[in-house]
Amino acid sequence: MNEDFLDKKLQERKDQHAFRRLRLPDGATDLCSNDYLGIATNRLIEKALAAQPNPAGANSQPGAPHGSGGSRLLAGNYPLIEETERELATFHAAEAGLIFNSGYDANLGLLSCLPQRGDTILYDQLSHASIRDGIRLSFARAFSFGHNDLQDLEQRLQAARQGGTLFVVTESVFSMDGHLAPLAEMADLCQRHDAHLIVDEAHATGIIGQKGEGLVQHLHLQKACFARVHTFGKAVGCHGAVILGSHRLRDYLINFSRPFIYTTALPPSAILAIQEAYSLFPDMQQERLHLQTIISRLQGATLPFEKLNSSTPIQGIITPGNEAARSMATALQDEGLDVRPILYPSVPRGGERLRIVLHAFNTVAEVDQLIAVLQNATKT
Numbered sequence: 001m002n003e004d005f006l007d008k009k010l011q012e013r014k015d016q017h018a019f020r021r022l023r024l025p026d027g028a029t030d031l032c033s034n035d036y037l038g039i040a041t042n043r044l045i046e047k048a049l050a051a052q053p054n055p056a057g058a059n060s061q062p063g064a065p066h067g068s069g070g071s072r073l074l075a076g077n078y079p080l081i082e083e084t085e086r087e088l089a090t091f092h093a094a095e096a097g098l099i100f101n102s103g104y105d106a107n108l109g110l111l112s113c114l115p116q117r118g119d120t121i122l123y124d125q126l127s128h129a130s131i132r133d134g135i136r137l138s139f140a141r142a143f144s145f146g147h148n149d150l151q152d153l154e155q156r157l158q159a160a161r162q163g164g165t166l167f168v169v170t171e172s173v174f175s176m177d178g179h180l181a182p183l184a185e186m187a188d189l190c191q192r193h194d195a196h197l198i199v200d201e202a203h204a205t206g207i208i209g210q211k212g213e214g215l216v217q218h219l220h221l222q223k224a225c226f227a228r229v230h231t232f233g234k235a236v237g238c239h240g241a242v243i244l245g246s247h248r249l250r251d252y253l254i255n256f257s258r259p260f261i262y263t264t265a266l267p268p269s270a271i272l273a274i275q276e277a278y279s280l281f282p283d284m285q286q287e288r289l290h291l292q293t294i295i296s297r298l299q300g301a302t303l304p305f306e307k308l309n310s311s312t313p314i315q316g317i318i319t320p321g322n323e324a325a326r327s328m329a330t331a332l333q334d335e336g337l338d339v340r341p342i343l344y345p346s347v348p349r350g351g352e353r354l355r356i357v358l359h360a361f362n363t364v365a366e367v368d369q370l371i372a373v374l375q376n377a378t379k380t
Contacts, residue, residue: 017322018343028338029366031356036207036313037287038361039237045276064272068265073254076265084271085242091278092213092230093222094244098253099274101266103202103231104130106241108137109259110198110227111169114252115140118164122156122195124148124181126174131200135169147174150185157193166195167226172215173203176347176355178310183215187224196226203314206235207291211282236281238273240266287360294358294367301371308353317354317374325352328377335373337366 013019035041068076081099089097100106111134115121121135125144135142141161146152153168160166168190170181183199190197199216206212214230216222227249231241243253253260291313298315299307308316319325325341332339332354342355358367 016344017326018345026338028333028336029362029369030338030359031332031362031366031370032338032340033357033359034203034234035237036235036291036357036359037212037237037281037284038359039206039235039277039280041359041361044280045238045273048276048280049272064268066267066269068267070265071261071263072265073261078268080268080275081265081271084275087275087278088230088242089244091282092228092242092244093217094228096247096250097242097244098250098260099266099271100241100243100260101263102239103200103229103233103241104133105259105263106229106231106243107131107200108134109253109257110229110243111135112137113256113258114138114227115165115167118161119167120160120164121167121169122153122160123169124171124174126177126179127169127171128175128200128202131169131171140164140167147177148179148182150182150189153186154189154193157189157195160193160195166193167198168195169198169200171200171202173201173208173312173314175203175314176342176353177308177316178203178312178314179308180215180311183221184219187221191224197224198227198229199225200229200231202229202231202241203234203312205230205232206281206284207288207312210285212284212288213282232274232277236274236277238277239270240274284360290360291358294362294364297364297367298356298358298371301375303371303374304377305374313358315356315358317356318351319354320350320352322352325354329354331377332370332373335369337370337373339370 070076085097085099100109107130115138117139119140121140121142122145123131123135124147126147143156145156172181187197201214204214208215209218216225216228227243227245229241229243232238306318319328322343325343329339329341339354339356342353344352
């Protein structure tokens with residue numbers, strides 16, 4: 001079989017110094033994973049479940065099945081998953097929730113089926129790929145607005161064609177910059193322009209709010225949101241996602257969201273992990289406080305690079321150019337610090353960076369080592 005046709009695109013990536021390779025963990029200090037609270041690293045879910053001789057909801061048998069047997073509309077629905085959806089909705093102060101297999105599936109499933117022909121979607125220009133891909137699969141018109149730019153958003157809301165439904169989509173914490181969205185102001189604009197606000201809380205879940213409930217609830221804006229997406233692969237320390245909204249939205253997604261309809265459901269073992277995680281992270285106030293301590297330490301350091309302003313665990317250090325970003329990441333890795341570069345085309349040209357992620361299990365000494373290596377980078 002001739003596979004030469006693959007070579008052109010692969011060579012382009014290599015020429016751009018953007019060729020991706022998989023890496024295995026090597027024991028270095030974790031400054032790249034999204035396990036902000038250490039729930040996955042410290043295996044807190046596994047330890048808690050192991051202490052339960054007969055986890056509830058698994059057909060009264062020890063352990064929990066690792067397969068669901070089909071999609072939710074066929075053989076894959078079961079009491080535990082619906083119970084968990086109700087618990088998640090209650091925790092996040094929503095009417096209802098529907099579990100998806102990942103945050104990517106949730107955004108794809110929501111945004112591909114919800115907006116219709118004649119509708120308009122306005123989305124932050126730095127929105128995650130899963131948001132963009134969902135929008136691309138819809139039949140609606142779509143326009144980006146400047147990152148966190150309320151004036152640009154208002155102008156686009158005013159210019160949006162009348163007659164269709166209007167949607168505004170944003171992340172609450174942006175995955176590559178760590179910036180917070182101005183949600184209160186956005187919610188006000190949406191109310192004034194009769195637009196439906198959709199918020200991806202992936203990087204806020206577990207981190208923002210007294211109990212890690214996310215930025216929307218922290219600002220008491222849950223009633224201003226048409227839909228929210230909370231994902232479990234970051235601070236929650238397991239896998240999956242939930243879309244929160246009204247009972248009508250839940251029914252709509254069950255009927256029209258293809259990634260939900262045609263995907264084998266998460267198994268009971270995964271749902272038990274979600275339940276257990278939600279029993280753990282609301283009480284991890286000390287971990288959230290420690291995170292703020294080391295975030296402030298890095299933000300307060302003087303570095304020979306542009307440092308993005310972020311009050312979240314996601315800390316961006318701009319190192320323009322793919323080769324420069326790779327080189328700086330390699331220098332940090334050589335010092336035992338697992339920092340990964342984010343390269344074009346994942347970010348715009350000139351915005352290549354080190355995406356440094358701080359965790360509750362990172363020590364002050366590790367952050368000080370990171371700062372020292374970055375400060376000495378131009379001297380080597």
